[in-house]
Amino acid sequence: MIDFEQLTRNMKGDVMTDSLHQMIYATDASAYREMPLAVVYPRDASDVKECIKFARKNGITLIPRAAGTSLAGQVVGKGVVVDVSRYMNHVLEINEKEHWVRVEPGVVLDELNMRVKSLGLFFGPETSTSNRCCLGGMVGNNSCGSHSLVYGSTRDHLLEAKVILSDGEEAWLKGMEKDEVRDKMTEDTLEGKIYKCSVEMLENNREEIIQHFPDPALRRRNSGYAIDQLLYSDYFDVAYEGKFNLCKLLAGSEGTLAFVTELKLNLVPLPPKEKAVICVHCRTLEEAFEGNLVALKHHPVAIELMDQNILELSKGNIAQNKNRFFVQGDPAAILIVELAQESREKVDQVADQIETDMKMHGYGYHFPRVYGSDISRVWSLRKAGLGLLSGMPGNAKPVSVIEDTAVAPERLPAYMKDFGEMLERLGLKCVYHAHISTGELHLRPVLNLKNENDRVLFRRVAEETARLVKKHRGSLSGEHGDGRLRGEFIPLLFGEKVYGLMQETKACWDPEGVFNARKIVNTPPMDTSLRYEAGDSNVMCRTYFDFSKEKGWLCAIEQCNGSGDCRKSYAFGGTMCPSFRATREECHTTRARANTLRELMTRPRTKKIYDQREILEVLDTCVSCKACKSECPSNVDIARFKAEFLQQHYDVCGVPMRAFLIARLTEIQRLCTILPWFYNTIVRNRMTGNMLKRVLHFAPKRTIPTLYKTTLKHWLGRYRQKNRAETVGKVFLFADEFTNYMDVEIGIKMIELLDWLGYEVIIPKHVESGRTAISKGMLKVAKGVARENVLLLKDLVTENIPLVGIEPSC
Structure with missing residues (x-):
């Protein structure tokens, strides 16, 4: 029996071991579900050290978590979830002159950018979850975003990191001269051992690593541990300007190597003010793949893809329907091409060139241009993609399984041709969207993971896609990471020897498995611990509201995919979700309420399904404002669910006096x-x-x-x-x-x-x-x-x- 009271006594932060918090933190935005042992909210680095000490003593693993928007199951597991977003969310220092900032890992990206905007600066990588994702999570996943053509990935902007290693000692990772690295290698500490293991591994396996890693020219390459990135430093080759910096390895390591408590990040000047977006309407997906290569010749700052499925679903979304103002007809896909120049004249000049070039090749039939504040409406529609897809009614959903593959843009048409043939052979439909400019499309096959046959396809499509990625020398993950979803296929992509080097890396940094065990390497089978179980059926009951449009009450609840839009700050407008904004606690989010309802409707703890304390507790702080109905991309309507559940509860247990008086x-x-x-x-x-x-x-x-x-x-x-x-x-x-x-x-x-x-x-x-x-x-x-x-x-x-x-x- 693990004594969490001991951890509570030794920490300034909070330790939650109740079943409600376990349910809320059993999922992220991925297809996985696994009950954690407890949830911890550390206040500072000393609390993190206490967590590490406790984990080592009890032989358990710590799972670092920020906003919980991971798509590969990175923050799901049988350990102690350590949520840094509640307390460790301070901007510590801003250096305007040298263009850097020092932050804690729980700082939200858009909130940071609001702070530094007046200085003419911002943090370059911009994810679609920017209004709630935390910088610690971005480092863990090596996030990129829509403008990675210009700004690259988080790894490119991570200068230094203060971390706590698995032995509980602090280390400050930063760029080092050759002599400094050699001095570190001689230290009789875990940090010294890490430097020694890393350098010797790279020296002994340099050619093998270069040969089996994805093409270095591929901008988005986030599979496995980025040990190859350490080679591109002046320690190994004077031709490279960069110093040896373990931050290159830390980025994308998904919290499996060390626990980050501070980050020093590079800031860049704000982009030119004059912008335009050309929304190229394509007749076919193939036309979009080829048109992307044409647009790239004109050096845009971003090119994104939305396919017909997303555009169709946006029609039924209250918040996003108004953002379809630029859509004409029913295109098979739209390329969003963004330009930024110093003057409107230059912007229009480049836009004219792109439109002429597209027409000359026969790509596109409509080329509306969007300027000014309307550009944000176009991007809002694009960013809502994941949530919109989850709003697809019924049990079959576009699932995250192969959504993050990346190949060189010039290889994309051929890769997509092979991919389309594979889908046809397997009898699957797929949704296509996102970062086409860098060769990464978020590909989501439509599967019902409650169905045994579709669960078999879940694995099969992952395996076959991995082989296609290897054929085209791409990356299984462009930005979402491996987690427990893709880790199983890393040996296939890199070969057993290089995979062995990654296992050695984990063992060197974390010999006792303290940090986020069984992610990236030594992962469990990718089709285990899924959110839904084979044979799960919709809860059949008489409801007071009509849920036929959603194909049942449970299907309506399951439209929440965990993307966390309900965690956005009040600073970014809207109303969802007021109880979270007041408390900054995950248990008061729309997502937490939907997760709890789904969990206890399908796996009830008592015989009386409508008399479960946890549901009543999590619904109690919902103020029934219905902001989620319009602002959640999936249209999750918690106010409606709350009213339905309460009436079902009253039918079983009677109406409390307080409720009776307020209703009357x-x-x-x-x-x-x-x-x-x-x-x-x-x-x-x-x-x-x-x-x-x-x-x-x-x-x-x-x-x-x-x-x-x-x-x-x-x-x-x-x-x-x-x-x-x-x-x-x-x-x-x-x-x-x-x-x-x-x-x-x-x-x-x-x-x-x-x-x-x-x-x-x-x-x-x-x-x-x-x-x-x-x-x-x-x-x-x-x-x-x-x-x-x-x-x-x-x-x-x-x-x-x-x-x-x-x-x-x-």
């Missing part, structure tokens, strides 16, 4: 309007107000809303609307319970505005909206209210006399 708020308000001043006195008075909050189980600091001196309906009855010879028309105003009893002044302004515009305002006979009942999950009550309103209003509202409302949630 309108009836209480109606009674209190007889003496509104008396009601207001009670709720405003400190003693009686606090007593009422205790009875209702409200937070002490929460304000109970007061009643207005009159109701909106009563005010309108006394209000004299302007006598006009001619009115524009009549409107029915729905006086919802909030506007009618509490926020009456807003309703008054609404009526006065409509009157000024020439409308006669009528409040028809209707009952409450049912909003409070839905919020508390009393769907039977809400359904009755809705039915009554329909009966009252159906013969009144016409095309000429509309019904308008004020409160958005009603």
Whole structure:
């Protein structure tokens, strides 16, 4: 039995061993699921050292985690998850003159870029998850992003790193002169041993490494440990300018070699202000592959691909449908070609050249150009790709299995031809999108991982793709890493000898397996510990909401793929997810709620599926704002799920008094309007107000809303609307319970505005909206209210006399 109380006593941070946190951290954005032993939130490097000491004592592994957006299962495993995003998220130093920054690993990329933008600087690699991904995770995966044509990968900008090694000692990794490296090799420490092992391995196997690693010209090459990168230093060849720097190896090591506590990163000047995006509409995918090579000749800063599947799914997404403004017809694919120059004239000149060149080759049928703030809308649509794909209804989804292969761009058409033939042979459909300019397409075959046959295909398509990648001398991973998904195929790609060198590297750095064991090397079979099990079926139950469009309630829940859009900061607009923004805790995200629902609906801990404490706990802090319905690319609607689950829970366990009183708020308000001043006195008075909050189980600091001196309906009855010879028309105003009893002044302004515009305002006979009942999950009550309103209003509202409302949630 592991004594986590001991770790709790020795740490300043938090240690969570409850089942809810285990469920929440059992998955990332990949296809994998495995329950961790515990979740730890360290506050600083000393806490990390305590974690390492504890792990060594108990023979367990630590799994470093930041935003949890990994696609290859890097942060899933049977160990202790160490989440740095909650506390270790400070920018420590910014050096404007020398263009570098020193940060903790939990700093969010876009938040850093906001800090340094006023200095005319930014961090070059830009991932599609930039509004929530952390810099520590970017180093772990060696992330690249859409503009890697210009800015390369995170490895190219990692200058130095403060790490804690597996023996608990600190080391500062940085570029070193030859004499410094030799001095390090003589030290009788783990750090000294690492330098000695690394140098001797490279000296003894230099030719073998160069021969079997992917083409050095390939910009995106993230398979295995990057031991070859250490060769390109002046230690081994004076022709190279760079110093010997173990940071080159650290980047892309997925937290398996050391635990990062500080990073020193290179910053670059902001790109030219004058930009344009050409959205090349292609008739076929093959046309896009060839057109990419044409566009590359004109030195764009980025070229990205969106295929027909993503474009089609974007039609049904509330947030992204408006970003389709540039799409004409139904293209098989669109190439997003971004240009950046010092003047608008130069931008248009290059754009003209690209369009002319494309037309000369017969590529593309429509070439809209986008400028200014509209460019961000195009990129928003592109970045939403992963989430949109997860919104595909049903059990079959575009899965992450071969989504990260990369080959040289000139080899891409031939590689894709071979790939297409393989798909046809296996009878699979696939989604194509992302970084076509650097030869990396995110390829997602559509598979149902609850089906045994598709699970066999999951492995087979991975194996056959690995052979194709080797044939075209590419990389199994361009930026997402190997994790537990691709590690199994590293020997196939590199050969057994080079793979053995990678195993030696892990053993040298981490002989006891303290850090993220069984990732990259010595991985378990790639088709084990999947999120879904063979034979899993949808939970069949009668639901109050209609989930037929999503093909069932469970399928609606499973639209959450774990991409973590709900973790974005308040600084980047939108509303999702307010409870996470207030607490910065993973358990208060949309993702956590969906994960918990999915886990306990399919693997219930009790016989009563709708009476499980963990679900009630995780749903309790959802404020039912429905921001996730519009802002989540997968349209995950937690407010709807919450209401459905609560009604199912009440059917089994009864309705709690607090929920009953809140749901019946309108009836209480109606009674209190007889003496509104008396009601207001009670709720405003400190003693009686606090007593009422205790009875209702409200937070002490929460304000109970007061009643207005009159109701909106009563005010309108006394209000004299302007006598006009001619009115524009009549409107029915729905006086919802909030506007009618509490926020009456807003309703008054609404009526006065409509009157000024020439409308006669009528409040028809209707009952409450049912909003409070839905919020508390009393769907039977809400359904009755809705039915009554329909009966009252159906013969009144016409095309000429509309019904308008004020409160958005009603």
